[in-house]
Amino acid sequence: MTGYVRKLAERARAASHQIASLDGAQRAALLGAMADAVAAGRDDILKANAADMARAHQAGTTGAMLDRLRLDEERVAGIVTAIREIGELPDPVGQVTRKDVRPNGLVVEKVRIPLGLIAMIYEARPNVTADAAALCLRAGNAVLLRGGSEARDSNIAIAACLHSALREQGLPPEAVALVEDTAREHVLELLQLSDLVDLAIPRGGEKLIHFVAENARVPVIKHYKGVCHLYVDRAADPTLALKLAIDGKLSRPGVCNSLETMLVHADIAEAWLPNALAELQARGAEIRGCDRTRALFPGAVPATEEDFAAEFLSPILAVRVVDSIDQAIAHIQRHGSDHTEVIATADSATSERFIREIRSSAVVVNASSRFNDGGTLGLGAEIGISTTRLHAYGPMGLESLTIERYVVRGEGQVRHPDVAKVDAAA
Template identity: 65%
Template structure:
């Protein structure tokens, strides 16, 4: 079946989704979660085949971590679907209401976008997360995952289709593209008369390819070069906790830390302690001359290192002479994803927040909270670092759009009497 035919079928099915009540959508999502838990053995078997093939191909550990499923991760995916079911439904939400001098009432009301194309790599959890969010927001979704996860994605989608059909929705509302040729992806991205939005999730190369070839609007997030700045007035124990959690807890995540900036006033006390802690956890360190003078086992960092999203147990270090110098570094090397300040000084925190335009700015909290679920959105559809209709982690509201609904009593603009 052609890509265009698949997309047209998804568009038709999306109308059935848009017609569902909130209760019906929520019941459908809960049934999907139950199905994932019921089919966990089949999903894990498919994932084991994907993992074996990826390992044989020499896929890197960061990609393997994203691909890997176990019973706990499947349970987490099911829990995320139930969280989305419990969230308020944005469809039909009245966001503004004004009465004009001529008596007409002007309302702003949320409606579904229509058809969302998800382009992603070795992230089988995205199959369920994207389905849940798109369907709850009244949309259809076309899923084009990477070849490494095709068996996992297909098994997850098969589990979810039963709940769709039980709700009276054609299975095409959740379409998995099995044609993994790049030409097929390009064809999908150019269907601007059918597809309303494309959301790529994966490495910078994939996202740039999608942006360069798409004729449909694209949500872009090229990379996550996230910083922790340790201020002169700081609780060093707190800063160390933020550092370890932000770098070590899941280094392959886009919200993990890539650079540590430390004020010179506390560098001599904080940096050796931080380096010892990170080395004990297997983190490779690169730093500027000032940080290397204070610590052993730190390689020299070039300027390109500060632009790099390592997605691994690697971290850059730099000593800065002031808050302004830290802000200047982030403006030069950051990716508008997530920035963190550790400080006891509310004025410094306020200046940090005001000076940076990143999608998420944290004060004394781990960068790992830069996630839709942690920020109260439920399972996130992606992260936008482009200033379109959505910025930062994207949840349900970002999959709807506001339109005008005007109510009158026969008012006309130019004809009177």
């Protein structure tokens, strides 16, 4: 270990106390300054991203990774908008989530406070540099960022904008600490800093997340992959179900809330499935189907059992015909990843059963899987999606970057009056 990351973390930890001491209005003003700085630095950010993209092309990078890495004027504008929207969200810090007056007169409250120093370890997506910083600072935390080598120049350019905003507000730029040296040994060093880092959030491919989980001595919130399902029930509206399949699979195949598997009730399969799969295929999807699916749609490639556990992150959809909701639920329980599951049905009893028996971080009824996202669910830009059943489950917004503690207010109450008895004259 070189100590390089420890020094960054020590400075960030010290800066976290200054961020935590700000009131909500001051933190909102800071985010406004950050948004202005990113907007002003657009040309530098795009120039840096062009250098990252050129290296990625030379390295043979293709598909979803390139899409995640790419920035353009629209995406930079989206970063600016996301920062502003986070700044406008209600402040979670100081929120009283429970208040109780005990029989002895003690007032017991649970109050949200910042976590402290949050480490983000992520790949490809340079927008995460801004989103994570904005979310962490708005919730009163400092952040330690370790992006991937493929986005190094973009991350440095975005961080420079954020640092200028911190200085403008009279705050330490170390509150947004970027690990510019992307050597893997520095990730290992970061993961050992249990005395400095309060929470680590990995965001990227399954290999990265396994590496973090297996080597961390700090708390980790994570999700390994998004194997998301659409179950088309016997009572589904055919047009609605097709819309959900198209949007869920093809709107952006390389993200974790895109559909990977579609389960179709046998009672609707013969009438609905051939045309639905033909439409998906015409729009660029590769269909991998079970034997019953292929009998109805010969254009499907034979699906293996591994296909039903796969996160393709590409325009590939695995399809299985099932005889009942029991089979659909059993399939999801076996192959799902606790991310997002969707049911298309007009039967409220069936949808309620699906909700009860599926434990994933988001269960969606008659809407697209693509809505499992912090922004669309009203959280502002998310810092990640958790499938770890700890204090946060599902998309993580501002509240997930705070913890609750007890505040107890009294007027001299003691638990053991006989022991604590003192002479009033004293």
